[in-house]
Amino acid sequence: MTLAGKSVVVTGAATGIGRGITESLLKSGASVTAVGRNPEPLGELAERYGDAVTVVSQDVGASGAAERIVTAATESFGALDAVVNNAGRARFGRLEETDPAEFDAMFAVNVAAPAQLIRHALPQLRARGGSVVNISSVGGALSMPGRSFYGATKAAVNSLTRSLARELAPDVRVNAILPGPVDTPMWNETGLGEQATQQMRLDLLASTPMGRFGEATEIGQWVCLLLDPQLSGWITGALIPVDGGRTA
Ligand SMILES: NC(=O)c1ccc[n+]([C@@H]2O[C@H](COP(=O)([O-])OP(=O)(O)OC[C@H]3O[C@@H](n4cnc5c(N)ncnc54)[C@H](OP(=O)(O)O)[C@@H]3O)[C@@H](O)[C@H]2O)c1
Numbered sequence: 001m002t003l004a005g006k007s008v009v010v011t012g013a014a015t016g017i018g019r020g021i022t023e024s025l026l027k028s029g030a031s032v033t034a035v036g037r038n039p040e041p042l043g044e045l046a047e048r049y050g051d052a053v054t055v056v057s058q059d060v061g062a063s064g065a066a067e068r069i070v071t072a073a074t075e076s077f078g079a080l081d082a083v084v085n086n087a088g089r090a091r092f093g094r095l096e097e098t099d100p101a102e103f104d105a106m107f108a109v110n111v112a113a114p115a116q117l118i119r120h121a122l123p124q125l126r127a128r129g130g131s132v133v134n135i136s137s138v139g140g141a142l143s144m145p146g147r148s149f150y151g152a153t154k155a156a157v158n159s160l161t162r163s164l165a166r167e168l169a170p171d172v173r174v175n176a177i178l179p180g181p182v183d184t185p186m187w188n189e190t191g192l193g194e195q196a197t198q199q200m201r202l203d204l205l206a207s208t209p210m211g212r213f214g215e216a217t218e219i220g221q222w223v224c225l226l227l228d229p230q231l232s233g234w235i236t237g238a239l240i241p242v243d244g245g246r247t248a
Pocket of ligand 1: 014058059086109179181
């Protein structure tokens with residue numbers, strides 16, 4: 001698997017699954033435009049990987065974000081071959097207990113921002129036979145009591161992926177990965193509290209046939225595969241569970 005010479009944007013690149021994706025891409029020879037809000041982990045990424053990484057400290061939901069990200073990638077690496085929409089917001093809770101504003105906040109980051117980024121990257125992607133990978137979730141395919149808003153945004157990502165795959169073919173391929181549980185900082189920010197989070201971890205492990213959490217690089221390797229036209233040039237519109245069997 002080689003992505004030598006490819007320029008790839010990864011949102012949410014500095015932590016968790018995004019970090020695993022970024023490291024897998026760099027190992028495959030790609031250059032990465034790494035996007036996130038917090039400059040600290042982004043700075044550490046840039047320091048460690050040097051010229052192969054350019055960082056953009058940017059809220060993906062902010063007005064003009066997509067244009068700034070695409071410009072940064074093309075100025076840094078001369079082109080843009082692929083977009084990995086990984087940044088995500090996860091706030092869990094039962095319907096009556098959830099602030100309705102939270103649906104808008106999650107939709108903005110999980111659905112609208114990826115769509116905008118794809119839209120602004122399209123001229124570059126079309127010119128280079130490029131590709132998109134959206135990081136969705138098994139939550140977009142399973143019923144999600146207590147996490148219905150989050151699940152609904154990921155179901156929207158799945159729909160966006162399939163529709164755009166047809167709309168943009170044959171120029172640009174669009175696929176999604178649906179990760180099962182991966183131990184990342186996301187689990188500490190869901191708003192559930194420590195005890196409920198611990199219980200959720202145990203429940204998730206119990207409902208994952210492989211009996212363990214996934215590793216971020218196990219998602220990263222699938223991103224590399226989906227961006228490599230030699231291996232996946234005939235795959236578009238696929239929703240691929242990488243989930244330890246959780247949806248089996
Ligand atoms: N962990 C799991 O079990 C799991 C399972 C299925 C799917 N997923 C999906 O995997 C993706 C990555 O999540 P993760 O688990 O790796 O959690 P994470 O470590 O919290 O990663 C989320 C990343 O997104 C970035 N981000 C969040 N909001 C942003 C915004 N408005 N603008 C720019 N960047 C933003 C964060 O960076 P800053 O805070 O610096 O902005 C962070 O790097 C998400 O889409 C999530 O829904 C995770």
